[in-house]
Amino acid sequence: MSGSPTLITDTQPQTRSATRLDERSLALRRTIVRMMAAGSRGHLGSACSLVEILRVLYDEILRYDPQQPRWPLRDRCILSKGHGCLALYAILADKGFFPVEELDKFCHADGILGGHPEHGKVPGVEASTGSLGHGLAIGIGFALAAGHDRLGHRVFVIMSDGECNEGSVWEAALYASKHQLSRLTVLIDYNKQQSYGSTFEVCDLEPLADKWAAFGFAVEDVDGHSLSALRSVLTRMPLQSSKPSAIICHTIKGKGIPYAESNPEWHHKSKISDDEVQQLLAVLASPPGVSS
Amino acid sequence: MRKACLETVYELAKQDPRVFFIGSDLGAGTLEQFKREMPERFFMEGVSEATVIGVAAGLAMEGKIAYVNTIATFLTRRCFEQIVVDLCLHNANVRLIGNGGGLVYAPLGPTHLAIDDIAILRALPNMTIVAPADANEMRRFMLATLAHEGPIYIRLAKGGDPIVTSDQTPFEIGKAVPMREGADALIVTTGITLKPALDAAAALSQHGIDAAVLHCPTVKPLDVEALRQAASPVCAIVTIEEHTLMGGLGSAVAEVVAEAGFNPAKRFTRIGIPDVFPDQYGSQASLMRRYAITAEQLVSTVTSLLSGAMQATRS
Numbered sequence: 210m211s212g213s214p215t216l217i218t219d220t221q222p223q224t225r226s227a228t229r230l231d232e233r234s235l236a237l238r239r240t241i242v243r244m245m246a247a248g249s250r251g252h253l254g255s256a257c258s259l260v261e262i263l264r265v266l267y268d269e270i271l272r273y274d275p276q277q278p279r280w281p282l283r284d285r286c287i288l289s290k291g292h293g294c295l296a297l298y299a300i301l302a303d304k305g306f307f308p309v310e311e312l313d314k315f316c317h318a319d320g321i322l323g324g325h326p327e328h329g330k331v332p333g334v335e336a337s338t339g340s341l342g343h344g345l346a347i348g349i350g351f352a353l354a355a356g357h358d359r360l361g362h363r364v365f366v367i368m369s370d371g372e373c374n375e376g377s378v379w380e381a382a383l384y385a386s387k388h389q390l391s392r393l394t395v396l397i398d399y400n401k402q403q404s405y406g407s408t409f410e411v412c413d414l415e416p417l418a419d420k421w422a423a424f425g426f427a428v429e430d431v432d433g434h435s436l437s438a439l440r441s442v443l444t445r446m447p448l449q450s451s452k453p454s455a456i457i458c459h460t461i462k463g464k465g466i467p468y469a470e471s472n473p474e475w476h477h478k479s480k481i482s483d484d485e486v487q488q489l490l491a492v493l494a495s496p497p498g499v500s501s
Numbered sequence: 502m503r504k505a506c507l508e509t510v511y512e513l514a515k516q517d518p519r520v521f522f523i524g525s526d527l528g529a530g531t532l533e534q535f536k537r538e539m540p541e542r543f544f545m546e547g548v549s550e551a552t553v554i555g556v557a558a559g560l561a562m563e564g565k566i567a568y569v570n571t572i573a574t575f576l577t578r579r580c581f582e583q584i585v586v587d588l589c590l591h592n593a594n595v596r597l598i599g600n601g602g603g604l605v606y607a608p609l610g611p612t613h614l615a616i617d618d619i620a621i622l623r624a625l626p627n628m629t630i631v632a633p634a635d636a637n638e639m640r641r642f643m644l645a646t647l648a649h650e651g652p653i654y655i656r657l658a659k660g661g662d663p664i665v666t667s668d669q670t671p672f673e674i675g676k677a678v679p680m681r682e683g684a685d686a687l688i689v690t691t692g693i694t695l696k697p698a699l700d701a702a703a704a705l706s707q708h709g710i711d712a713a714v715l716h717c718p719t720v721k722p723l724d725v726e727a728l729r730q731a732a733s734p735v736c737a738i739v740t741i742e743e744h745t746l747m748g749g750l751g752s753a754v755a756e757v758v759a760e761a762g763f764n765p766a767k768r769f770t771r772i773g774i775p776d777v778f779p780d781q782y783g784s785q786a787s788l789m790r791r792y793a794i795t796a797e798q799l800v801s802t803v804t805s806l807l808s809g810a811m812q813a814t815r816s
Contacts, residue, residue, distance in 0.1 A: 328562075328591060336562070337590050340582060346552040347587060350559015350567075357541055358563075377583075380549040384556065387546075 228434040230465050234260055238465050238493045240299035240312060246486040248316030250324070250479040253489075254463035254472070255369065256295035258400040258433070262458055263300045265439040266365060270446075275305040278332040284362050285351045287336045289344020290369035290398060291325040292477070297334070298322050306333035342375030344368065345395065349385050352393045363392045363446065371403030374412045379424065386425020391447040394454045395426065398433065400462035404476050421455035433458030466492050502658045505636035506598060509643035510568045511535045514542060517647060521560055525553050525571035550580040554595070558587035561594040566647065572606075573599030573615035573656065577622060588652040589627045595652050602632060602656035602692065603743030604779070604788040611778040615656075619691075620748030622654050623721050629674060630721040632656035632692035635664045638718060641672035649674055658693045659785055665696050666716075677724035679731060683713030686737040686803045689728065691717045691750045694741045694794060701799035712803060723753050729761055737768040737806035741799055743789065746773040768806040772798055 230238070237260050245251040267273075271284040288297045295315075302309045307321065314320030321330045325339025336347045348366040355362055372378060385393055399417065401408050408414055421428045427448035432438045439458070448454040462476070463469030466489060478485075514520040514535060523544045524531055536543040546553050550571060557567035569576070576599045577584070588595050599615060606613035622628050631653060633639040639657075646653060653674075670678055680695065681702050690698040695716045702712040715731045717723060732738055738758060740751035751771030758767055774792050781791060789795060 336559075337586065340586055342551075343555055343583065343586055346555020346583070347559040347562070349552070350556040350561070351563055352559075353544075353556065354560050354563035354565055357565075377551040377555070380547075380552040381555065384546060384549065384552050 228432060230434075231436075232495055234264065235465065235493050235495060237264060237296070237299045237303065239490060240302065241295040242486060242489045242493065244295050244298060244312050244315035244322065245478070245481055245489075246483075247313045248324075249481055250316060250477070251295050251481070252292040252477045253295070253466070254400075254402065254469055254475040255290065255293040255477075257464045257466060257469070258398050258460040258462045259290075259293045259296040259367070260299070260464070261434045261436060261439060262367060262396055262398060262460070263296050265436055265443060267300045267304055269440060270443045271365070272362065273333070275333065278306060282360060282362050284365065285335045285348065286365040286367070287338065287344040287348050287351075288326060288334075288367050289338050289348075290341065290367060290372055291338030293367075293369070293398070294322075294324070294326040297326060298331070301331070301333040304333075307331065341369065341372040342377035345378055345381040345385070348393060349381060349388070349390060352385075352390045353388065355392060356390075363394065365394050365396060367396045367398060369403075370397060370399045370401060370408050370414060370417075371411070373397065373414050373417070374403075382421065382424040382426065385453045389451045390453045391450055394446050394456065395421070396456045396458055398460050399457050400460040400471075402462040402471055402473060402476070404473070406473050418457055421457070425452060426455040427452040428455045428457065430457045430459060433460035434464055502633065502636045502639045502662060503600060503660050505639045506643055506655065506657060507532055507570070509640050510598075513643070513647055514539055517566070518542075519564060519566045520647075521557075521565050521567045523553050523557055523567060523569045525550055525569075525575070527570060531570075550575050551583045554580045554583035555587045557595040558583075558591055558593045562591060566594045566596070568596045568598060570598040571600065572613060573602050573618050574613055577615065577618045577654070581621065584622070584628075584652070585625055589625045592627045592651045594650065596646050597652065597654045598657060599654060600657050602658060604774075604785045605659040607779070607785050607788045608782050610782065614779055616743075616745045616774050616779070617747070618654070618656065619720050619742075619744050619750065620752070623748060623753065627651045628721060629653045629719065630656070631674065631719050633718050634666055634693055634695035634716060635662050637664055637668060638666040638672060641668070642674070642718065645672055645674050656692060662693050663696050665699060672718070675719050675722050675724060677727040678716040678718065679713065679727065680716045681712070681714040683711040684734045685710050686712040686739065686807060687731050687735045688712055688714045688799060688803070689717060689731075689738065689740045689750065689754050690714065691720050691742055694743055697794070697796035697799060698741055700796035701803070704796065704800050705803055708804070710803065710807065717750060720750050720753060723757065725757050728754060728757050732758060732761065732763065732767060735767065736810040737803060739770050739772060739799060739802050739806065741772040741794060743794055744773050745776065746771050747776055749773060768810050770802050770806060772802060
């Protein structure tokens, strides 16, 4: 493992986050709720744990041009945990990859935004995902092509903790380290909750950092809701010059919505009611004195 | 056939910098020259078919053409979801080269018998499936793979298979090849069963039966127009394939014939592997005989169907 972890890995699930959300983080979450209202469904918890990871990436780290989503020199970012797409759609819309009106057609027959993101349909989506355990291998292909073509762009793959149950993830990890893909960074949204319940109960991943290190990655732990901590680590990529990097982002599922945090009932919601939407928006309202 | 296939991959790589090769722990020395001359585009990876397919998709999405090679059963069954999502959903320019299509690996048992590869891949949108009949046709086909859009599954036979196609016949992906005209019966085949089909047609002609042979190296998309045209004049249609009867060439032909609404209806029979895991080892040839995938079976099937059709006409 490279450097000192910024956060000691806790083998017990965190249930509440200490990190306070600023207005932009709240606004992105309100956009998530706006889409859920349009589609009457969505993976709220899985999206809310991702917001700060995506925000720092798209605000400060990735090179891209929303007007040219296929710009060859752009950094590639694959949301391998495709069920977290509400957070991705929120940031892509915010950046102008597609008109914000699309947000109100989430899961509609005439919309481009589905329950899992599709490449070729949504500008800015680099790969169609939704079935877990696919994104890392595709990202390796991107990274190999970039190396072959002597291009300088980087590849980021965001995975869930439950996704790390998949054997294909570890096959791909071996492959990435064999090829010393230092331009490749894996970010694991380690919210310690999967669909049924706690990762410790369903399929314990610990020691997760040691596993990635053993598979040949340079590893660092980070508070996945701390903008400064994420910024600090993501501006130091690659962590080592001849290794792919793995950033284990300790997050809270449903972050920002106290009654949804670490609550498996909010992993995925279908048939969400208007009252529930209003309640969510109230929780995510800007603090007094802040204009939204 | 495998040699012709891989040699052509090497040639294609020499002429086109988009061509990459990925093997999954293949035999020592595979494509040594490719590796030596173009190491940056040659990858020999571990026993990890799912990842290999995903990586190939990623390369293809970046504008490369990835040729992936391993044993056909592992290339189709183990990583089926990667084929569906990474290759087909992205319509990726990846060519899957499956060693030992059909009963080639008879001595190795059911884990290695690719008798369902066509059926499982035929269900996938964007997938093209090609089973050449011999090494010459394989070479002509491989040259056509460079310009094709979307994934292709390439079914390899054993090797040393008799040459039955002509270099004069241009290969076009998606086009059937009428090998022999005939007005009494139609034999439809793919891959190496072209040889027994031609032998059967020759034997039938000795008995005054004029059997056409339609070779469909591309099983998907099937050349529906050529099939309808060849089927139109005949009374009886027989398909032959080195594949399970569930969902392969015979099923594809049956779908077309059933929907064509021929009047009078055609007599129709499929020859192939029944719905079983083969219970013997031996050789490809011995299993072909066990399941009657032979010229002799074709002759008797065609004869019997025509005789039935004649009786029906009389009564």
